[in-house]
Amino acid sequence: MISVAEFAAGARTWLAGNMPPTDPAAGHFVFKENPEESERHATARVERCRDLQALLFEGGYAGIAVPREYDGQGLTAAHQAAFNRELTGYDHPLEIQVSTFIPCMAVLLEFGTEDQKRRHIPKMLRGQEVWAQFLSEPSGGSDASGAQTTAVRDGDQWVLNGSKIWTTAAWLSDWAMCLTRTNWDVEKHRGLTVLTFPVDSPGVEIQKIQLLNGSREFCQEFLTDVVVDDRDRVGDVDDGWTVVTRWLHHERTVAGGSPYVTSAGGRADDAPNDGPKQAVLAAAVGNLADDATLRRIGEARSQSMVGAALIDSVTRKMADQTLPPLAAAMLRLYSGTSSTRKTTIALEIAGEQGVVWTPGDEQRAAVGLGYLVRQAACIGGGTVEMARNNISERLLGMPRDRRADDGAFREVPRGPTVS
Numbered sequence: 519m520i521s522v523a524e525f526a527a528g529a530r531t532w533l534a535g536n537m538p539p540t541d542p543a544a545g546h547f548v549f550k551e552n553p554e555e556s557e558r559h560a561t562a563r564v565e566r567c568r569d570l571q572a573l574l575f576e577g578g579y580a581g582i583a584v585p586r587e588y589d590g591q592g593l594t595a596a597h598q599a600a601f602n603r604e605l606t607g608y609d610h611p612l613e614i615q616v617s618t619f620i621p622c623m624a625v626l627l628e629f630g631t632e633d634q635k636r637r638h639i640p641k642m643l644r645g646q647e648v649w650a651q652f653l654s655e656p657s658g659g660s661d662a663s664g665a666q667t668t669a670v671r672d673g674d675q676w677v678l679n680g681s682k683i684w685t686t687a688a689w690l691s692d693w694a695m696c697l698t699r700t701n702w703d704v705e706k707h708r709g710l711t712v713l714t715f716p717v718d719s720p721g722v723e724i725q726k727i728q729l730l731n732g733s734r735e736f737c738q739e740f741l742t743d744v745v746v747d748d749r750d751r752v753g754d755v756d757d758g759w760t761v762v763t764r765w766l767h768h769e770r771t772v773a774g775g776s777p778y779v780t781s782a783g784g785r786a787d788d789a790p791n792d793g794p795k796q797a798v799l800a801a802a803v804g805n806l807a808d809d810a811t812l813r814r815i816g817e818a819r820s821q822s823m824v825g826a827a828l829i830d831s832v833t834r835k836m837a838d839q840t841l842p843p844l845a846a847a848m849l850r851l852y853s854g855t856s857s858t859r860k861t862t863i864a865l866e867i868a869g870e871q872g873v874v875w876t877p878g879d880e881q882r883a884a885v886g887l888g889y890l891v892r893q894a895a896c897i898g899g900g901t902v903e904m905a906r907n908n909i910s911e912r913l914l915g916m917p918r919d920r921r922a923d924d925g926a927f928r929e930v931p932r933g934p935t936v937s
Contacts, residue, residue: 571645
């Protein structure tokens with residue numbers, strides 16, 4: 519196996535000759551004042567990401583830690599981390615790797631059949647399949663185990679009915695990984711099954727949700743008699759919670775430390791609201807010399823430095839089993855709270871210019887609109903409240919909350935169905 523140092527040197531040369539430089543205005547999550555423009559931008563960005571993913575594959579840098587039998591490179595998480603460090607300054611397809619690579623590809627690698635791995639993972643690595651996760655439900659909040667989307671077996675097929683929500687850009691995805699309820703007569707964690715299917719399957723209706731900032735990136739899906747082949751089931755029937763615990767683990771690694779995601783990293787100033795970016799904002803609004811502004815820039819910088827050190831430490835300790843996989847909750851908690859604070863710092867620096875701006879001024883618009891949805895950083899990818907529960911109960915051994923839903927799920931009291 520090639521050494522990490524040799525691999526990094528080769529990657530440095532390849533990147534310089536092949537990958538385009540990063541464009542701050544090109545990202546999928548760049549705010550646009552007009553919702554229609556945002557959707558056009560997101561659609562174009564996903565297509566661009568497919569091309570970038572294909573470029574990585576052709577260069578031998580897609581799926582660095584994915585086994586060779588599924589068209590990966592068969593190297594280690596350390597090789598992926600080295601590539602990520604070299605990637606700083608270059609455009610890359612992060613937007614489609616989340617959630618295609620984590621959690622969906624990671625779940626297939628752990629629980630998928632050989633047929634599923636060979637059908638899907640090579641296409642994921644080439645940018646030919648973009649996946650969405652159909653996990654949250656309108657009535658479920660953060661309680662994934664309370665899923666009510668029903669899958670009823672019909673021979674070698676399943677028939678799905680229900681609704682999922684808060685799916686990022688579902689209309690741009692090719693396949694979905696979906697958590698369903700297959701047994702209502704056992705405790706809620708014991709009656710779940712994970713199924714996968716094309717997003718354009720008959721019976722799948724996608725509706726976009728408009729947020730306070732005008733974005734319609736999140737979606738709600740309505741599933742009506744959707745037919746899924748049993749060969750597209752992931753894991754055992756009624757044992758979906760075993761799959762979901764790992765699904766949620768990989769989702770938390772969106773905060774950092776995944777062995778599968780290609781993302782510029784390893785340096786604290788890569789964060790979108792880090793100190794250097796805040797300094798650029800301060801210069802634009804004319805208060806860079808202000809003492810209070812300098813303190814805020816320093817705070818943002820220190821938040822990113824601590825985050826980078828935490829990712830490195832926790833990832834290393836999970837790899838050597840000093841910490842259990844649930845330690846990823848620490849990364850999720852810090853990522854959410856730090857991101858929210860840095861978004862707030864941006865508004866504090868911009869002041870009234872982050873509240874009222876002239877049309878077309880996307881820098882100031884991004885500050886104000888970002889502030890309106892700042893709490894999304896504490897919700898998407900698993901809420902910070904759930905992360906706190908995992909840390910306190912599973913890592914620190916504190917008493918668990920009392921449960922009132924440990925009987926047959928059919929008998930658990932529920933409020934009115936939310937549509």
